[in-house]
Amino acid sequence: MKRFIATSLALVVTLTGAWANGQQEKGSSRSDEIVLYVFDAHAYGLEQYAEMVDKFEAEHPGVKIEVQHAANDSQSLLRSRINSNDIPDVFDVESGTLALSYYEYAYNWSDDASVLAKFKQSAIDTGKDSDGNVMSLPWTYENMGLIYNKDLFARAGITKLPSTMDELEAACKKLDAKGIPAFALAGKETWVLAQTATHFMMDKGLDAEGVTEQLNNGQLKFKEMKNFRNLFRFLDLVMKYGVKKPLEVDWETSENKIANNQAAIIHMGDWCQSTLDSFNPDAHLAFLPFPVGNDPKETTLLSSCNWTYIVNKDSDHLELAKEYAEYILSSDMGQYWMCEGVGAVPGCKTQKNIRGYLANDAKTYIAEAKTNGWIHTRAPLGFNNALGGYLQAYMIGQMSAEQVIAAAQDFWDKAKN
Template sequence: MKKRSIFALTLATALIASGCSSTNNNGGNSTDGENANAKANNTAAANNSATTETTNAPKEPVTIKVFQFKVEIAAALAKMAEAYEAETGVKVEIETHGGGEDYSALLKAELAAGEEPEIITSSGWAGFDPYVDRAVDLSNEPWAKDLVEASRAQISRDGKLLGMPMTLEAYGLTYNKDLFAKAGITTLPQTLDELEAACKKLQEAGIIPFALTNEWWSLGIHTFNIANATQADPAAFIDEIKAGTKTFKDDALTKQWVRLVDIMFANGQKAALTTDYNTQVAEFAAGKYAMIQHGNWIQGMVDEVNPELNLGMMPVPLEGAPNVFTGVPSNWVVNNKSAHPDEAKAFLNWMATSETGKKFVATDFKFIPSITSIPADPAAIGKIAADFATFSQEHPDQVKGWQWDRFPDGITQQFGAAMQEYMGKRIKSDELLGKFDKAVADIVKK
């Protein structure tokens, strides 16, 4: 993987203007010149009046709807929508579904009900497949040439760019540096044995090592990605799993990954099975736990609780060298079946090119931009992303990708459900991996 510094985003404004015109039809024949002139004058007056009314008639207000799942930016996105309406007169309605909700299922229900938001958010690779026929080609938009190249492939089909990558995100184990110091941990663990030893030191210091959550997406997507992304060739490995020529149950690296999960589950809070995402992050931000398996996307939520929290991102130990994981979490997709796709494109262009839009992206959203023409805001992205940037520059070979979107929709939800069972000690490790294999087999067969 090439070395990368913190990325930046660009955008150029596009406003839609419309005008009205009217044509006078003053024709008519008469042998009486006076009557003809009067009639012509009356017709002209009527037409002029109609023209004036048409010109002065207020333009029909336009509302575009955004259906999205990043709960972390919901408040800032609403403020950005207000700023856009103030500048352009176009109203942007935001509907957010995330956290514990199944966004994919809710979006499909929305579309099945005949609702067609102008902009939807979608992951890439196989996760984008259900929406390809709705996606407007954005290849020629002003920001498209400035995309970070690694963000492009996951949302492209047949050479066409079908979405705007929203941001670059990264995760490993976000940790509280002050709590590590309090427990006497001076070197970050590089192996599972060292991670287990670090957890023991934290416990002895009266500190709970891990903030856990019951959220299926955290368990079935981010946690399980660690096993898949560290394969020698993740794409080929997942293809073989889908083809049935390999299984998770017989894979040595996946079995080793189970030990990582066991360490995390054994060293988390007692109420993990009833802890949702918001509570997990809030309690971590309050200093109750030493580590959390989330990335830079939680920075804004943490800052609301304690902006002075001394955080860093450490790589996740597994086989060989420990790793961090990066990718595009979501893409803005313009829906060609909606009422106002051109206005939707104009909104995205404004977001990416106007000074107001760029400020929201880089500062209010706290994004690591996926478009190089928007400078990242070092103060906004915070300590977690800064640690990732430093690590990725120094150890590019230890930066792995996000692989979950290579599975067809519905599989990661089943991965998460199986992980919840395992967290609750209702199944054993071999049953967990067996459920993973069955989830893939059942959906691929369809």
């Protein structure tokens, strides 16, 4: 989920440049200045993030925060730094399988009761290791599914949201009759395709944890998933009714098109609120729970507190690093960044209003218990990228549906713990 808007590019490059310069001077900084190195795998609410850093520095004279925002290819960059023994003082990764692989570097928060009390228990649970230790602190709740353009649906005469695959196809035909591309799926991004696929993997009776557990113990196979073959029907609709050359559409183009009335549906999450606003603050968008079969009750909107911040247990400035992580995730300024800048629901306890209309839209589904958890963060390492690649191959006719299903099963079986 790596969003990176063009208008923020200069800021990100500047901050990354500052980090690089700081690295060159590391060990030779002024004796009266402490530099805290932070790795942030996002480019959300950058203006508010910068304000937050300024406030922290103002409250800590002699402290400099060097932030590397790495929204694109963040895990490769982070892994490269760690392999070079250049471990940031504070860094974030996806919770679940990926986070577990970094916990050997993590400070254990289990005894910091006053800090943990600031967060919702369900959010804290996402940062626990297999022994129940709290090894990281949660960021925001994120919700994903199909997002649709209300104005384009109205123009096409779609008065009822589709809740089955047949209804989704009928909606595509109505959009096509008005010359409106139904989809701008970011087919260039393997992570988008993999996240799309998890809707079709979901068994609502098992939820995400149950699905991954049964895949791991062999009780469940991809070929036996009741809705997984409908994934290929969905991709066929994307190819037939969506924008041309979907495998050339990246996440930024996808979001730009739906915000500017150039396509009716994308797959994304409410993490993209700030980029959608930057493209068109007047866009009328909302979640469309994903139709995955013939039963309206099986539609899915997936929700999780899925990004988590780790403090390097061997940081030269451990107490400062702990304070900074707590600050950005639970302080008034941190809540301002998350609620106003990002437009998402924080993992910490908050009374602030959430700016993002997508996050607020998702609240209604959450309140009605119509959401499920995330499978892709529980998948074996490397699975999402591999599955996304298989689906790209399917979209251009290089793999059949049966070949994709077999390849997905083979990868999972070999990579699972």
